[in-house]
Amino acid sequence: MSEAEARTLEALRAEGRRVTTARRLVVQLLARTSEHLTADELATRVHGAHPEIHLSTVYRTLDSLHGWGLVEHVHQPHGASFFHLAGAHRHLVCEQCGRIHDVPAAEFDALVARIRDVYDFELQVGHVALVGRCRDH
Amino acid sequence: MSEAEARTLEALRAEGRRVTTARRLVVQLLARTSEHLTADELATRVHGAHPEIHLSTVYRTLDSLHGWGLVEHVHQPHGASFFHLAGAHRHLVCEQCGRIHDVPAAEFDALVARIRDVYDFELQVGHVALVGRCRDH
DNA sequence: GTTCTTGCAAAAGCTTTGCAGGAAG
DNA sequence: CTTCCTGCAAAGCTTTTGCAAGAAC
Numbered sequence: 001m002s003e004a005e006a007r008t009l010e011a012l013r014a015e016g017r018r019v020t021t022a023r024r025l026v027v028q029l030l031a032r033t034s035e036h037l038t039a040d041e042l043a044t045r046v047h048g049a050h051p052e053i054h055l056s057t058v059y060r061t062l063d064s065l066h067g068w069g070l071v072e073h074v075h076q077p078h079g080a081s082f083f084h085l086a087g088a089h090r091h092l093v094c095e096q097c098g099r100i101h102d103v104p105a106a107e108f109d110a111l112v113a114r115i116r117d118v119y120d121f122e123l124q125v126g127h128v129a130l131v132g133r134c135r136d137h
Numbered sequence: 138m139s140e141a142e143a144r145t146l147e148a149l150r151a152e153g154r155r156v157t158t159a160r161r162l163v164v165q166l167l168a169r170t171s172e173h174l175t176a177d178e179l180a181t182r183v184h185g186a187h188p189e190i191h192l193s194t195v196y197r198t199l200d201s202l203h204g205w206g207l208v209e210h211v212h213q214p215h216g217a218s219f220f221h222l223a224g225a226h227r228h229l230v231c232e233q234c235g236r237i238h239d240v241p242a243a244e245f246d247a248l249v250a251r252i253r254d255v256y257d258f259e260l261q262v263g264h265v266a267l268v269g270r271c272r273d274h
Numbered sequence: 275g276t277t278c279t280t281g282c283a284a285a286a287g288c289t290t291t292g293c294a295g296g297a298a299g
Numbered sequence: 300c301t302t303c304c305t306g307c308a309a310a311g312c313t314t315t316t317g318c319a320a321g322a323a324c
Binding site: 075077092094095101103107108110111114115118119120121122123124125127128129130131132133134135 | 212214229231232238240244245247248251252255256257258259260261262264265266267268269270271272
């Protein structure tokens, strides 16, 4: 069990919440992959071992985890959002090929600071995918 | 008729397309408001004078105008996209109050250049709303 | 007249919700 | 045993699509 996985489950207990099969599996998947999975993709993988776990449960699990700050989701302009454990990278999505590039959050610090200073607005760069095009498109 | 309105209709003719009631009204609304209207809101306003114009027509109109580069749409993390005539400002949406702040596109030039140089990725900042929080939230 | 658009109805895709039964602590 | 979670089914919301009738040029 990865450190992130253990830490997340521990945080759950600390919140006084229950560690259920659905939650354990979702956290496991998120902790062990570097892919960017949607709720539907997570459900499909969960179904491998536990077909009874419903897609709506996956959504509720993700929503709860997000509620206690353990999971983040990224809205894509077309198609479903994807989810990952709370962390420090941002996402660039190519409109052409759909590939997702990870970029350190620090790349956006200067912009965030400037928007804060000039517009009194606290940007949350992680909550939506930044879209554009890969070099080859 | 505003300059933007005339210019947009002219571009339509130049494309060899037809100037229909639906298109004229949608362009008119977009040109005359500084609000950020969704397809549904546009349809509602169109219905004031022309109740027969269907929501799907509004969608198709917006899609066509987007196709010839006359209209842009901005995806919001929750809820419907909003539309505006092609222009040079970007949008910050407050997650708390929903207010939309306009910011000159130039604010993002440095970031766009850096992402291009370092990651070979051409950011299109205008296509999704940047979310965050107003100072007072 | 020809071609482009539209109205309508239906569906698609993602996500949320009500409710009653079931599991965790 | 009490409270929290889950399965299921249904619905919600935004957006897209097929098709035949209608409008623009």
